[in-house]
Amino acid sequence: MRVLLTNDDGIRAPGIIALHDALLGEERLGIEEILVVAPLTVQSATSHGITFHEPLMTKAVRASENMSGIAVDGRPADCTKLALTNLWPERFGDGSRPDLVISGMNMGANAGINVIYSGTVAAAIEAAFLGVPSIAVSMHLHRGTPDYRVGATHAARTIESLIRGGLPDAHTCLNINIPRCETEDPSHADPIAPEVCPMNAHGLVDRYERRESPAGEAYYWPNGDGMEFRGADEGTDVERLFERAITVTPLSYDLTDRSALGHWRSRVAD
DSSP: OEEEEEOSSOTTOHHHHHHHHHHHHOGGGOOOEEEEEEESSOOTTOTTOOOSSSOOOEEEEEOSSSOEEEEESSOHHHHHHHIIIIIHHHHHOTTOOOSEEEEEEEESOOOTTHHHHOHHHHHHHHHHHTTOOEEEEEEOOOSSOBOHHHHHHHHHHHHHHHHTTOOOOTTOEEEEEEOOOBTTOGGGGSOOOEEEOOOOOOOBOOOEEEEEOTTSOEEEEEOOOSOOBSOOOTTSHHHHHHTTOEEEEEEOSOOOOGGGHHHHHHHHHO
């Protein structure tokens, strides 16, 4: 199996390096090749933005002792589009594509409504839209020191369990969230069973701190933690993640509200 690995935290982020090493270390995955194509700089919460009016500059980067890749001075969705259109065929031959695109491991959970804002998820959804199955991977962070190595090991094992019976269909996107793994908490090493669950659809509790510039102009710093929701329904990804379950959520890029089609057809027909 050949894998395209990307993220939104940047090519030198500890999450992508840890996941790269864990994927190669999970022998049951049978990965022959990983091509890393990731943003040059941090692109968190850039959602599904893409670049139209500037060139996408690229350069080879050695991010760690074990991981080298191509840095793209653009957004996560740019990385997927450019990789599938040009960079992968240039490396492996015209018409070739990866078997699977993996985006992550993000430094912070992408559960609930955060999937809308997430560059990590956007990179994965772009792959599925273009016809390559994809998996987004994120790890919940809190106040402790993150242990990305342990989190990435859980992620690689979860991915292996998901594709054990065969790769997902071409337009499939799965979103994995790993619970907190912290060096101060010995319980983080305990096995955590994956659960397939829907996305929590409650909004975030937003907070902004008001300040004034020297010129007297007001400005606002966001100071919410990104994981406080107005509600968390039982059995959803947010509720299960807080209970320390690995969550797996199938996502779709088709935003059509099909249940409302009949209603609006009747309106325009009147």
